[in-house]
Amino acid sequence: xxxxxxxxxxxxxxxxxxxxxxxxxxxxxxxxxxxxxxxxxxxxxxxxxxxxxxxxxxxxxxxxxxxxxxxxxxxxxxxxxxxxxxxxxxxxxxxxxxxxxxxxxxxxxxxxxxxxxxxxxxxxxxxxxxxxxxxxxxxxxxxxxxxxxxxxxxxxxxxxxxxxxxxxxxxxxxxxxxxxxxxxxxxxxxxxxxxxxxxxxxxxxxxxxxxxxxxxxxxxxxxxxxxxxxxxxxxxxxxxxxxxxxxxxxxxxxxxxxxxxxxxxxxxxxxxxxxxxxxxxxxxxxxxxxxxxxxxxxxxxxxxxxxxxxxxxxxxxxxxxxxxxxxxxxxxxxxxxxxxxxxxxxxxxxxxxxxxxxxxxxxxxxxxxxxxxxxxxxxxxxxxxxxxxxxxxxxxxxxxxxxxxxxxxxxxxxxxxxxxxxxxxxxxxxxxxxxxxxxxxxxxxxxxxxxxxxxxxxxxxxxxxxxxxxxxxxxxxxxxxxxxxxxxxxxxxxxxxxxxxxxxxxxxxxxxxxxxxxxxxxxxxxxxxxxxxxxxxxxxxxxxxxxxxxxxxxxxxxxxxxxxxxxxxxxxxxxxxxxxxxxxxxxxxxxxxxxxxxxxxxxxxxxxxxxxxxxxxxxxxxxxxxxxxxxxxxxxxxxxxxxxxxxxxxxxxxxxxxxxxxxxxxxxxxxxxxxxxxxxxxxxxxxxxxxxxxxxxxxxxxxxxxxxxxxxxxxxxxxxxxxxxxxxxxxxxxxxxxxxxxxxxxxxxxxxxxxxxxxxxxxxxxxxxxxxxxxxxxxxxxxxxxxxxxxxxxxxxxxxxxxxxxxxxxxxxxxxxxxxxxxxxxxxxxxxxxxxxxxxxxxxxxxxxxxxxxxxxxxxx
RNA sequence: GGCGGGGUGGCGGAAUUGGUAGACGCAGUGGACUCAAAAUCCACCGCUGGUAACAGUGUGCGGGUUCGAGUCCCGCCCCCGCUACCA
Numbered sequence: 001x002x003x004x005x006x007x008x009x010x011x012x013x014x015x016x017x018x019x020x021x022x023x024x025x026x027x028x029x030x031x032x033x034x035x036x037x038x039x040x041x042x043x044x045x046x047x048x049x050x051x052x053x054x055x056x057x058x059x060x061x062x063x064x065x066x067x068x069x070x071x072x073x074x075x076x077x078x079x080x081x082x083x084x085x086x087x088x089x090x091x092x093x094x095x096x097x098x099x100x101x102x103x104x105x106x107x108x109x110x111x112x113x114x115x116x117x118x119x120x121x122x123x124x125x126x127x128x129x130x131x132x133x134x135x136x137x138x139x140x141x142x143x144x145x146x147x148x149x150x151x152x153x154x155x156x157x158x159x160x161x162x163x164x165x166x167x168x169x170x171x172x173x174x175x176x177x178x179x180x181x182x183x184x185x186x187x188x189x190x191x192x193x194x195x196x197x198x199x200x201x202x203x204x205x206x207x208x209x210x211x212x213x214x215x216x217x218x219x220x221x222x223x224x225x226x227x228x229x230x231x232x233x234x235x236x237x238x239x240x241x242x243x244x245x246x247x248x249x250x251x252x253x254x255x256x257x258x259x260x261x262x263x264x265x266x267x268x269x270x271x272x273x274x275x276x277x278x279x280x281x282x283x284x285x286x287x288x289x290x291x292x293x294x295x296x297x298x299x300x301x302x303x304x305x306x307x308x309x310x311x312x313x314x315x316x317x318x319x320x321x322x323x324x325x326x327x328x329x330x331x332x333x334x335x336x337x338x339x340x341x342x343x344x345x346x347x348x349x350x351x352x353x354x355x356x357x358x359x360x361x362x363x364x365x366x367x368x369x370x371x372x373x374x375x376x377x378x379x380x381x382x383x384x385x386x387x388x389x390x391x392x393x394x395x396x397x398x399x400x401x402x403x404x405x406x407x408x409x410x411x412x413x414x415x416x417x418x419x420x421x422x423x424x425x426x427x428x429x430x431x432x433x434x435x436x437x438x439x440x441x442x443x444x445x446x447x448x449x450x451x452x453x454x455x456x457x458x459x460x461x462x463x464x465x466x467x468x469x470x471x472x473x474x475x476x477x478x479x480x481x482x483x484x485x486x487x488x489x490x491x492x493x494x495x496x497x498x499x500x501x502x503x504x505x506x507x508x509x510x511x512x513x514x515x516x517x518x519x520x521x522x523x524x525x526x527x528x529x530x531x532x533x534x535x536x537x538x539x540x541x542x543x544x545x546x547x548x549x550x551x552x553x554x555x556x557x558x559x560x561x562x563x564x565x566x567x568x569x570x571x572x573x574x575x576x577x578x579x580x581x582x583x584x585x586x587x588x589x590x591x592x593x594x595x596x597x598x599x600x601x602x603x604x605x606x607x608x609x610x611x612x613x614x615x616x617x618x619x620x621x622x623x624x625x626x627x628x629x630x631x632x633x634x635x636x637x638x639x640x641x642x643x644x645x646x647x648x649x650x651x652x653x654x655x656x657x658x659x660x661x662x663x664x665x666x667x668x669x670x671x672x673x674x675x676x677x678x679x680x681x682x683x684x685x686x687x688x689x690x691x692x693x694x695x696x697x698x699x700x701x702x703x704x705x706x707x708x709x710x711x712x713x714x715x716x717x718x719x720x721x722x723x724x725x726x727x728x729x730x731x732x733x734x735x736x737x738x739x740x741x742x743x744x745x746x747x748x749x750x751x752x753x754x755x756x757x758x759x760x761x762x763x764x765x766x767x768x769x770x771x772x773x774x775x776x777x778x779x780x781x782x783x784x785x786x787x788x789x790x791x792x793x794x795x796x797x798x799x800x801x802x803x804x805x806x807x808x809x810x811x812x813x814x815x816x817x818x819x820x821x822x823x824x825x826x827x828x829x830x831x832x833x834x835x836x837x838x839x840x841x842x843x844x845x846x847x848x849x850x851x852x853x854x855x856x857x858x859x860x861x
Numbered sequence: 862g863g864c865g866g867g868g869u870g871g872c873g874g875a876a877u878u879g880g881u882a883g884a885c886g887c888a889g890u891g892g893a894c895u896c897a898a899a900a901u902c903c904a905c906c907g908c909u910g911g912u913a914a915c916a917g918u919g920u921g922c923g924g925g926u927u928c929g930a931g932u933c934c935c936g937c938c939c940c941c942g943c944u945a946c947c948a
Binding site for chain 1: 862863864865866867871872873874875876877880881884885886887888889890915927928929930941942943944945946947948
């Protein structure tokens with residue numbers, strides 16, 4: 001062991017030892033308890049950022065801890081390798097997406113290895129490899145057979161310059177993010193997966209997920225958005241059929257004063273054929289994007305359609321309007337409007353002078369004025385003929401029963417969740433394995449023609465998908481031998497990330513999507529990643545797992561038993577604001593802060609020119625705020641262990657973490673101190689094991705601290721996932737060890753036990769330096785295979801305990817009593833304390849509360 | 862608007878079942894060592910008063926329950942995240 005702690009030198013050596021021993025190779029073994037630990041795999045953007053480091057450190061600590069418990073641990077790593085940034089890089093740097101992606105993967109793999117994560121690299125996969133995506137193509141064709149995928153036209157954001165569909169996030173202020181062109185709403189054919197067929201199960205099974213945070217389960221519940229209502233048919237007055245609406249408030253049916261349909265609704269379209277102003281209105285609605293952020297700010301606008309329907313209960317004629325706030329994609333695309341009891345309908349009615357009537361009143365008889373503001377409570381009906389004076393539920397049931405009897409309505413459960421749109425008009429993705437024959441009829445690719453390989457040597461010209469100009473790809477022979485055209489859409493990248501966790505179990509299988517090994521490893525025991533995936537990725541993955549289960553590829557209902565969502569990594573921001581309001585952001589590394597004599601930050605200056613910069617908020621590290629800290633710089637300076645230690649110490653995993661460079665320095669100082677303490681101990685020569693019954697009082701106290709620390713750290717890591725307090729308690733132990741005398745052999749034996757304990761407890765967090773220390777402490781076998789330390793219950797026993805003495809709830813003294821002292825003894829000792837006596841002097845002691853092992857509270861007055 | 866999570870020293874955070882508020886770390890202050898600096902070590906470190914012992918006060922604000930409240934209950938303020946014309 002070297003005297004000096006030199007992580008940059010020792011860490012690669014230890015990593016090489018792990019690699020040559022195959023220490024993290026996961027092999028199926030039915031006789032051992034398995035533990036599948038998984039972190040959300042990264043997009044290979046180029047370099048690891050601090051969020052990755054935090055995510056993967058948390059996962060690695062858990063995996064290494066489980067390994068020390070003796071479990072058979074699988075911790076794999078791979079690459080979510082398809083996606084848009086590769087296409088952008090291709091356009092900007094004229095490098096093919098495949099090459100850009102693979103070189104990023106190579107660099108980032110090196111970074112992960114440098115951080116010492118205990119991955120089974122033999123299972124590495126990248127979703128852009130045909131060996132991977134061929135199986136999702138195969139699965140897609142199976143889903144097609146089972147009628148779980150379909151093609152349908154859908155309204156999308158269309159960029160007329162880039163000739164592509166845009167995701168909602170790519171529409172900024174109604175314009176394409178790259179072209180700047182006004183985005184249009186277009187209806188083009190898209191591929192959907194029928195996730196709504198599983199809506200009930202996806203909702204119900206959330207209750208089984210005891211290991212998931214409530215916040216995530218609630219978000220998914222809201223996203224699935226189950227509601228119970230009534231599908232009602234209003235007869236069109238011209239006799240041309242019915243207008244169907246969905247309502248959750250049949251109790252307000254008598255308050256309907258108009259109907260509203262979406263601009264895309266057939267009734268609106270038909271009216272537009274004969275009314276030019278309506279056609280114009282529909283065209284203007286088509287101009288804005290479908291982005292919710294845009295819709296929100298939109299003024300409610302509409303137009304009468306010169307169409308009426310007959311009210312199913314009163315028989316009165318009700319006018320039909322087209323309105324921009326009605327969504328074609330929810331329910332039937334038409335609503336019955338009850339302005340007295342719905343805020344949107346109220347706003348619209350006031351704007352266009354439509355009548356507002358009250359049909360619900362508060363149960364307590366108080367008055368409301370629905371002309372002024374909509375009364376939306378589910379209360380008691382009124383002005384509703386025979387359905388008046390009924391509470392909500394009774395009114396709902398009575399109206400529903402009547403309309404069902406007359407064949408005008410059915411009860412219906414609606415979901416907010418819509419079918420999953422999986423097609424993208426993009427190049428860098430998995431080709432959708434479908435062909436079209438000479439007549440344009442759809443033919444799924446046959447299984448023996450898979451994979452449909454994405455051509456990787458492509459020329460970029462313009463922005464649209466190069467597949468459209470790739471004759472070899474486009475032209476294909478159909479299974480019946482005729483010539484046809486290949487689908488040029490690719491899958492949404494969420495498609496690949498919805499099943500990679502299963503593929504990790506048998507990544508080399510060439511004959512099936514997953515094999516029997518997946519039945520051994522699945523489900524994932526703990527899944528760690530950002531909360532930003534609470535809905536989309538985690539919902540799609542749950543869905544996909546159920547699809548695989550129903551195809552006989554999984555035998556569990558849910559893929560992730562436990563979910564740990566880690567918080568963001570944040571850093572303060574610095575900027576200068578120009579006269580025109582434009583802000584220039586300064587990286588924290590390029591700024592010096594000025595503090596007063598109490599250490600408070602008072603100002604900041606740019607290193608470049610020494611002039612002041614403004615101090616902004618502490619925000620998530622991002623390119624736009626230029627407040628990112630590159631992990632690689634810190635790894636190069638302090639080593640992987642320090643970066644890992646600080647990341648785990650600065651905050652509990654679920655909270656956001658505020659990056660502090662000086663606190664990183666503190667983490668390094670701690671490791672250096674522990675290293676030095678170990679070096680000095682070892683330099684004094686061999687230390688015997690602790691012999692029971694030979695320790696003096698001080699040694700006994702120190703040894704008790706050792707075992708209390710084992711107990712605390714075990715609980716923190718295994719049950720609470722609170723690594724920060726686990727590290728804090730090891731720091732306390734190290735501080736205590738550092739103060740202990742080293743004169744007798746017994747002193748040295750307690751020190752030996754203490755240092756071994758620190759080494760074992762810190763092994764999952766800082767695996768490199770502890771591995772070296774473990775060897776120095778006299779162990780031949782590797783620390784990665786060492787078992788987790790056991791608490792010696794005998795060492796925890798105390799003869800005496802310290803009690804706090806309170807008078808009327810305020811602390812007035814401390815006493816020591818025998819650990820087994822009864823309440824009377826504790827009371828007597830408390831009353832004997834001089835400071836306590838001072839506070840009860842001249843007063844009557846009314847009551848004494850004794851909490852064993854904690855405190856004595858004397859109530860006096 | 863809806864849902865979820867928060868508000869504790871100069872800062873990150875701790876207090877796990879209602880029982881010593883501020884563990885651990887960072888920053889800061891004073892001192893030792895040094896020609897000097899760095900590093901290291903020692904001491905102090907919520908606020909007010911006091912040389913100190915100690916006392917008063919203190920966990921966003923106002924009430925309440927309790928022998929005892931950061932923790933439980935009622936009312937309010939503020940911040941963050943997600944979501945949002947979902948009929």
